[in-house]
Amino acid sequence: MSGPIASLRRVWTTDPRQDPNPLVYFVLAVTAVAYPIWAQASTDGQGDFLISVLADAGVYVLLALGLNVVVGFAGLLDLGYAAFFAIGAYTYAFLASEHLVVTPLHTAVHLPFWIVLLIGLFVAAGFGVILGAPTLRLRGDYLAIVTLGFGEIVPRIFKNLGEWTSGVNGIAALDKPQLPLWIQGPWSGDPFAVVQDFKIIGSLGFYVIMVLLVGLCIVLVNNLRVSRIGRAWMAVREDEVAAAAMGVNTVRIKLLAFAIGAAFSGFAGSFYGAKLSLVSPENFGFTVSITILVMVVLGGMGNIGGVIVGSLLIYSIIFLFLPALPPLAESWATSLGFGSLVPPDGDWPGIGQEVQRLKFLIFGLILVLTMLLRPQGLIPSRARQQELVAGVHDEPVIEDLEAEPSDR
Amino acid sequence: MLHAMKNARAGLLAGRRGRLMNAGLALLIGFSLIVLATKAVALGPAYFIQIVVYGFADGSIYALIALGYTMVYGIVELINFAHGDVFTLGGFISLSLLPVFGLIEGQSAGPEVILPLLAIFVISMLACGVVNVTIERVAYRPLRHAPRLAPLITAVGMSFVLEGIMFLWRGPFNLHYPSLLPADTIALGPTGATIAFKDLAVIVIALVLMVSLSLFVERTKLGKAMRATAQDRDAAGLMGIDINRTIAATFFIGAVLAGAGGMIYGLYFNNVVFDLGFNAGLVAFTAAVFGGIGNIQGAAIGGLVIGMIQSLSDGYFDSSWTQVIIFAILILVLVFRPTGIMGMRVPEK
Numbered sequence: 234m235s236g237p238i239a240s241l242r243r244v245w246t247t248d249p250r251q252d253p254n255p256l257v258y259f260v261l262a263v264t265a266v267a268y269p270i271w272a273q274a275s276t277d278g279q280g281d282f283l284i285s286v287l288a289d290a291g292v293y294v295l296l297a298l299g300l301n302v303v304v305g306f307a308g309l310l311d312l313g314y315a316a317f318f319a320i321g322a323y324t325y326a327f328l329a330s331e332h333l334v335v336t337p338l339h340t341a342v343h344l345p346f347w348i349v350l351l352i353g354l355f356v357a358a359g360f361g362v363i364l365g366a367p368t369l370r371l372r373g374d375y376l377a378i379v380t381l382g383f384g385e386i387v388p389r390i391f392k393n394l395g396e397w398t399s400g401v402n403g404i405a406a407l408d409k410p411q412l413p414l415w416i417q418g419p420w421s422g423d424p425f426a427v428v429q430d431f432k433i434i435g436s437l438g439f440y441v442i443m444v445l446l447v448g449l450c451i452v453l454v455n456n457l458r459v460s461r462i463g464r465a466w467m468a469v470r471e472d473e474v475a476a477a478a479m480g481v482n483t484v485r486i487k488l489l490a491f492a493i494g495a496a497f498s499g500f501a502g503s504f505y506g507a508k509l510s511l512v513s514p515e516n517f518g519f520t521v522s523i524t525i526l527v528m529v530v531l532g533g534m535g536n537i538g539g540v541i542v543g544s545l546l547i548y549s550i551i552f553l554f555l556p557a558l559p560p561l562a563e564s565w566a567t568s569l570g571f572g573s574l575v576p577p578d579g580d581w582p583g584i585g586q587e588v589q590r591l592k593f594l595i596f597g598l599i600l601v602l603t604m605l606l607r608p609q610g611l612i613p614s615r616a617r618q619q620e621l622v623a624g625v626h627d628e629p630v631i632e633d634l635e636a637e638p639s640d641r
Numbered sequence: 642m643l644h645a646m647k648n649a650r651a652g653l654l655a656g657r658r659g660r661l662m663n664a665g666l667a668l669l670i671g672f673s674l675i676v677l678a679t680k681a682v683a684l685g686p687a688y689f690i691q692i693v694v695y696g697f698a699d700g701s702i703y704a705l706i707a708l709g710y711t712m713v714y715g716i717v718e719l720i721n722f723a724h725g726d727v728f729t730l731g732g733f734i735s736l737s738l739l740p741v742f743g744l745i746e747g748q749s750a751g752p753e754v755i756l757p758l759l760a761i762f763v764i765s766m767l768a769c770g771v772v773n774v775t776i777e778r779v780a781y782r783p784l785r786h787a788p789r790l791a792p793l794i795t796a797v798g799m800s801f802v803l804e805g806i807m808f809l810w811r812g813p814f815n816l817h818y819p820s821l822l823p824a825d826t827i828a829l830g831p832t833g834a835t836i837a838f839k840d841l842a843v844i845v846i847a848l849v850l851m852v853s854l855s856l857f858v859e860r861t862k863l864g865k866a867m868r869a870t871a872q873d874r875d876a877a878g879l880m881g882i883d884i885n886r887t888i889a890a891t892f893f894i895g896a897v898l899a900g901a902g903g904m905i906y907g908l909y910f911n912n913v914v915f916d917l918g919f920n921a922g923l924v925a926f927t928a929a930v931f932g933g934i935g936n937i938q939g940a941a942i943g944g945l946v947i948g949m950i951q952s953l954s955d956g957y958f959d960s961s962w963t964q965v966i967i968f969a970i971l972i973l974v975l976v977f978r979p980t981g982i983m984g985m986r987v988p989e990k
Contacts, residue, residue: 304790310790310793367976368972368975368976370979371975371979374718374720374934375930375975375979377720378926378927378930378971378975379971379972379975379976381923381968382927382968382969382971382972383968383972385923385964385965385968386964386965386968386969386972389961389962389964389965390965392961393959393961393962393965519919519923523797526790526793526794526797527794527797530790530791530793530794531794534788534790582812587809590805590808590809590812590813591805591809592805593801593802593804593805593808594801594802594805594806594808594809595805596798596801596805597797597798597799597800597801597802597803597804597805598798598802599798600794600795600797600798600801601779601780601795601798601799601802604784604787604791604792604794604795604798605780605783605784605795608784608787608788608791609787609788609791
């Protein structure tokens with residue numbers, strides 16, 4: 234059951250109503266390849282912005298995939314996930330920029346992007362263990378509150394330790410990723426040449442890295458899900474006492490989920506720092522944690538395809554749809570003959586501004602309505618759906634395990 | 642036999658561990674108190690009393706919000722993220738009612754102000770109650786049997802909706818709230834310390850509300866129904882308690898207290914803003930956990946303690962570290978005493 238051909242056949246043979254994931258992966262893969270081509274073609278080569286947007290969305294996909302391990306697989310509620318994101322981003326900022334010169338250390342560190350990516354991963358995982366080890370014994374909801382507190386503390390520490398982190402201004406001018414060797418050619422608009430220490434600056438480069446990282450993470454998470462560890466997570470999620478009775482070391486397995494989730498977040502944070510070339514404490518607040526949680530729950534907790542769709546959807550609502558509304562409303566008002574609504578007039582702030590003010594309300598209503606209509610998420614995990622809809626376990630609900638026996 | 646021995650040993654180990662953790666917590670508290678004391682002595686007693694009074698006033702407001710969190714959590718196990726915004730709504734509704742009742746800035750703060758203020762107080766409280774019950778009906782009740790996180794997300798959504806409504810209503814700015822409480826101060830003995838009348842008013846109003854809530858829950862039939870539903874919803878239903886009505890009543894009472902808190906906040910700090918409830922709610926929720934979530938007296942005490950910590954930290958340390966300190970204490974409390982400072986009473990909820 235591996236290799237591209239087998240995967241393709243699986244897309245073909247699986248009924249999407251039974252298991253939409255192969256179809257979702259297929260559509261995502263095709264879109265990932267087609268998107269930059271479409272973006273460049275439809276804008277006459279000016280599509281860098283569009284590509285960059287999707288690369289940013291990829292950061293959120295990574296975050297949602299990681300949080301899905303914690304919330305969806307292991308059933309632990311993490312309300313401070315952005316803290317690990319911040320830790321990853323600041324790790325990159327410290328280890329790959331000139332910034333440390335202005336701190337009491339007085340020496341800059343410039344480690345390569347690829348190495349810092351791994352360092353960010355381990356640093357965040359380390360913090361996950363430090364936070365999780367004493368607190369994972371707590372009942373589920375208390376864990377949520379501890380993580381919430383942690384999520385509030387970390388950005389404030391980064392903000393307050395101005396001597397090390399430049400406070401609210403954040404750290405700017407972070408290093409760009411480099412490839413040791415790269416071949417230029419007509420595809421990048423240059424003559425053939427072998428370049429050493431090629432710097433990835435363009436948004437297409439970041440996009441490609443992002444797609445590769447997301448692909449890698451999907452494979453990783455999927456393997457985890459069907460492994461012994463994944464089954465232990467699900468057992469703990471469904472019934473902790475029963476899982477412990479079956480010989481699962483629940484504290485260790487929860488700690489593992491927590492650390493792996495944190496690792497994903499740190500990983501995404503490092504990439505985010507490199508892409509944006511700037512980290513600031515304002516970017517990692519409670520809102521970010523909640524946004525990621527919304528992505529996971531709304532997409533379909535525990536289901537990787539659903540989580541990816543959820544994160545892309547929420548990302549596009551927050552960063553594309555809502556900001557695009559005010560100008561849209563203005564142009565509609567003008568073309569429908571309500572042009573007088575556009576400029577501000579007395580108490581009326583102008584239709585653009587008014588729609589701008591509506592965005593909280595619209596986002597809130599989207600969340601409430603989606604959850605009311607599909608409480609189990611847009612693309613729920615099969616096991617969950619059967620539990621919810623059928624209620625009785627008519628058929629085995631252990632996902633795919635019979636298809637892929639593994640005992641890693 | 643072997644099993645029993647194993648159990649006994651586990652209990653002993655847990656006991657030792659618990660004692661160790663309590664000792665650790667005591668050490669930590671002792672250390673912070675010593676640091677605090679040295680600073681307090683250096684700055685004089687008048688300043689200290691002032692800080693403590695502020696702490697009580699802040700803490701009473703937090704306690705009012707925390708009660709709603711704790712009651713709702715106790716009965717439906719939901720972190721009602723919209724609760725902080727119901728608190729803000731109380732401030733907004735009362736602010737809009739002030740001119741209706743002819744109360745404006747600079748009005749002589751005499752007895753003729755009291756009656757309309759009281760009327761506004763009651764109307765805003767009831768309005769907040771109605772809003773919260775509506776939210777419960779629309780966004781939480783349909784999801785009572787859905788996966789646990791679904792109502793959490795609708796709670797976040799409702800929080801955005803409320804903030805959005807207030808944003809639309811009065812815009813994104815800091816709104817001035819007229820100061821209508823008398824500015825008199827009461828001298829406290831020879832220390833030179835004073836208590837402002839409004840500090841006292843806030844503390845007294847909050848205290849009255851909290852005591853009446855506590856009496857309500859302990860003495861009335863509905864209060865009994867609430868406690869029963871919190872303990873075991875199904876069993877309570879079998880005993881003939883109308884679960885839906887009881888839960889709605891819980892949301893109503895929680896919101897009434899939050900609405901009162903919102904108006905008190907406005908009168909006390911003289912400003913409100915649409916996203917005020919976000920941070921206040923977070924801190925109040927911390928207070929609820931601090932006192933042992935689900936525990937009403939715990940929430941009140943938790944609110945006062947958090948208010949006091951905030952005031953002491955603002956007064957003697959650096960206010961930019963205050964929230965770090967509050968949340969660090971929260972984590973430590975949960976690590977050392979997972980059921981909160983009043984945790985012993987948790988089973989009652």
